[in-house]
Amino acid sequence: MNFDNIGYLQNGNSRQQKAYSTLMDKQIFSKLRGYSPILVGTIPIRIDIENSDLDIICFFDDEQEFQRVLTDKFGHEKNFKIRAKQNSDTWTIVTNFDVEDFEIEIFGQNIPTKQQYAYRHLIIEHKLLIKNGEDFRQQIIKLKRQGHKTEPAFAIALDLSGDPYMELLKFEANE
Incomplete structure (x- = not known):
C-alpha cells in the first residue's frame, strides 16, 4: 500500500x-x-x-x-x-x-x-492487520473503544510487554 x-x-x-x-x-x-x-x-x-x-x-x-x-x-x-x-x-x-x-x-x-515514528507505526500496523486478519482488526477497534490508544491496543492484542511504541518498532527488523 x-x-x-x-x-x-x-x-x-x-x-x-x-x-x-x-x-x-x-x-x-x-x-x-x-x-x-x-x-x-x-x-x-x-x-x-x-x-x-x-x-x-x-x-x-x-x-x-x-x-x-x-x-x-x-x-x-x-x-x-x-x-x-x-x-x-x-x-x-x-x-x-x-x-x-x-x-x-x-x-x-x-x-x-518516513523516518518519524507515526509513519513507521502505520506501516508496521498495516502489515500486522493484513497478516492477522479481520478478527484481529476488530479486536484492535474494540480495545480502542475501551479507551486504549492505538499502539497500546496492538501491544495488548499481540501480548507484548514493555513500551508499546518501542515494541512495535521491533517488527521492522522482521521485514
Whole structure:
C-alpha cells in the first residue's frame, strides 16, 4: 500500500471517502505541499473509531517558518491551536483544528516523514492487520473503544510487554 498519496481513500470505506473529500475540499495537502505531508493514524488502516482524528505528519527544516505557514493557512479554522517543543535536536510542532466532521492534527518535525515514528507505526500496523486478519482488526477497534490508544491496543492484542511504541518498532527488523 502506498500511503504517500491520499487517493487510496477514494476507494475505501465511507469514513475514508469522507476524509478524502474533506482533505481535498479544504486543500489541506496542497497547503502543506512543501512539507512532505502523509496521512497517518487510524483512518488510513481502517481501525478508526467515532472520535478518531485525521493525523498528518510533516517534515520541516525551519520550525519558525513552519509555524508561520500553519498559522497563515489554518489559523482561521475552528478550535485552532498550535504548540511547539524541542527535545535535544528534535523540534516538534503540533497544530489542531476542526474541519467539517473531523479534528485535524498536523504533527511536524525536523525529521523526514518516513523516518518519524507515526509513519513507521502505520506501516508496521498495516502489515500486522493484513497478516492477522479481520478478527484481529476488530479486536484492535474494540480495545480502542475501551479507551486504549492505538499502539497500546496492538501491544495488548499481540501480548507484548514493555513500551508499546518501542515494541512495535521491533517488527521492522522482521521485514
